[in-house]
Amino acid sequence: MPIRLYMLQRLSALVMAPLVLVHLAVIIIAVRSGLDAETLLGRTRGSLVWGLVYGTFVVAVSIHAAIGLRTVLDEWAHIRGKALDAAMWAIGLGLLGLGSRAVYAVTVG
Amino acid sequence: MSDGIDNAAATDTLDVRVWRGDERGGDWHAYRVPAAANQTVLDVVTWIQRHREPNLAYRFACRVGVCGSCAMSVNGEPRWTCRTHVQDAARDGVLRIGPLRNLPLVRDLACDMAPFFDRWQEAGGRFVPSSDRHADIAAISPESPARRIADAAIQCINCAVCYAACDVVQWKPDYLGPAALNRAWSLVNDERDAGNKDRLRAVAGDAGCHNCHSQHNCTRYCPNQLDPGASIAGLKRTTMKAALKGQL
């Protein structure tokens, strides 16, 4: 793994550490209070803060998962060279696309 | 007596399996070897070679843990066989002795060490002098922080035990591996060395220190109690600082 990818991997991890805690809190609160989709969406829609939190989360997780899976494909599937980097980009951009759509759906609607 | 085993005192025999073959394939062969007090795994291999299999291929030289040539896989774990006692290595009374992992096989218990030493070169393991022979001897305080860090990383005997223990070497064969990176780390902290620019670039590449997953198999098995895992972490920090300063 070249150092640039290592640093991006660790930077995205540091960005996500507090966001994961927030996300875990959201999960617990949502499960405990038994909120339905409509109530939850009512709170997230139109909220700039939730948009920023989950928008950042999606960008960071796309980078993090793409680099992480690149390592797994390298070590366990022995995919190397251009194919490996192509797979990394495909995973990252795919997650970014799906994730942005989800954040848009939940916060803008 | 000449082979280090007091046959007169042997009251029991050991159940020993030795891997025999080459790159094309091979098999485990069973031997009964007279047991003796303070017997090492290398003693056992030598007994088999002298009394049962004259053409058994294995490698050793000093027999006292200095030369680093006798490492083998003993019951699945990489060991320096000359300093490993049978009583510590046997599992359920059986000793399975095979070649080291992660290296091409020459024959039987002897591996081709060339890739292991190639990694040393690729990792910038060569000392690059910053002055010539006419200069005074460099005065480096034994107490200086860099010297202490370098001290902790020297005394490697190139036995390749860490290289055989490392899963990343197994999964990504061009990975520089713990021994070469540990060597690079000792030179990074050598105040007399002038080769850090190229060295840091070498260990920050695709095959470099950032592949390490901190499993620390290397540190666990190093027979000289070195800590290549910590050396690799040191390289990660140093290369990261250099990259942030735009020096890579």
Place this chain on the structure above:
Amino acid sequence: MIPPHRRHGLWLAFFLHRLSGIALALFLPAHFLVLALALTDPAALDGFLHWAHQPVVRAAEMGLVFLLSVHLFGGLRLMALEWLPWSPRQKTLAALATAGSMFVALWFLLASAQAA
């Protein structure tokens, strides 16, 4: 069978981190697709959420929450190991402390979720 060179805490920590990472990465696209239903097909989202109330699905959900916290704490552990030049003794203590705090945190998490 686990080979002997892998039978120790740091290897196990690596393996948990890798497996949880792969599982989370595989789960993410599905998670995103379901959330996007809020936009494209709210009725389908409601149907899905209704379906997700089944005990089996809720157990799987808790499994994912568990994996997320395992991956979070495992990652923090890894960065501490890499970036703080600690002595082996300090690393052992830190690993024990992390394992302990993770245990307490997860216990709290699971207890809270079950109370729901």
